[in-house]
Amino acid sequence: MNAKTDQPKSVVTLNLPDWLTTDALPWAFEPNCADSAMSLAIELSRQNVVHQTGGPFGALVVSLAAGKVIAAAVNCVEAQSCSSAHAEIMALSLAQQRYAQWNLAATPDAPLTLVTSAEPCAMCLGAIPWSGVRQVICGATKTEVEAVGFDEGARSSEWVADLAGRGIRVELECLRDQAAAVLKAYARSGQTVYNP
């Protein structure tokens, strides 16, 4: 190891890309409209490809009823040197830090919804029940994610029912074609499909 890496770390710091500022997207959308929220998540995934700042994935934590974005994120694995910095984990963590509350079910804007441009991998799926969101809306399917070369991990085929059993509603294939188009554009761009 060089001098820089010679000491153990005591803090994890994960930054969104510079382009994803508070001006980067509208922080409101049509209330109670999943498509309207999803179109923002897909736009984030597309911008992450355009800016070459990470994998083709975007996610939001929103109040669907209020049409309000609480947190917006993209995949930051490579840029932040963190294999768990998937868009969903980033969005959930940013929302929790905004409220200074690990349980999003206990926040003033609850119930909150995770909106993700692609179905969650095994890790992000496991993170969802711990977060306190009450709904998940997904764009592209596992098949479409894996067709590009990304790995979704060892997910249970019963995952939608598992989450339902925990009081978390899942909506699949919301604007699926638009979401999948970003994955295909990423594959064409020749950017990294990282896998350890």
Next chain:
Amino acid sequence: MNAKTDQPKSVVTLNLPDWLTTDALPWAFEPNCADSAMSLAIELSRQNVVHQTGGPFGALVVSLAAGKVIAAAVNCVEAQSCSSAHAEIMALSLAQQRYAQWNLAATPDAPLTLVTSAEPCAMCLGAIPWSGVRQVICGATKTEVEAVGFDEGARSSEWVADLAGRGIRVELECLRDQAAAVLKAYARSGQTVYNP
């Protein structure tokens, strides 16, 4: 929302507790000795209970062959307001930030091992293949974790074989009784068993 929470966040910051400084534990252990590494992870879990800084879980990323601790962490969910700040995710992320490398298999100290005082939950299990560790050593069992009231999530019963299929070796029940004793002490202490 109050003023403090009125703006979206663009950075996730996760700090270890103040007591877990570089002086807090020996950063070397007996090379090629799983028990020696595990005793450090269990000591971290115990100290997290004593200091009342989080859940009764400790984890390390180590080079087992070199007897070297790369990263040490504890559960920071409540203290850091982050539901994914489990000890395993913290240890993996701290190790990755130390090397500025999301893939621990590509670091100069590889192959690296995750040592965790208790079997990973569904989220942490999902995170392991993405991290680049090549081995996982676990202390207390899922049954012991759940007996205290924590939830391990929807883990596949085939998880050890699933990881093996990805080239990641798992060792279970390493110093199991000592690890489980910390869980029981936590339950007796009356500290939070958080679940959303």
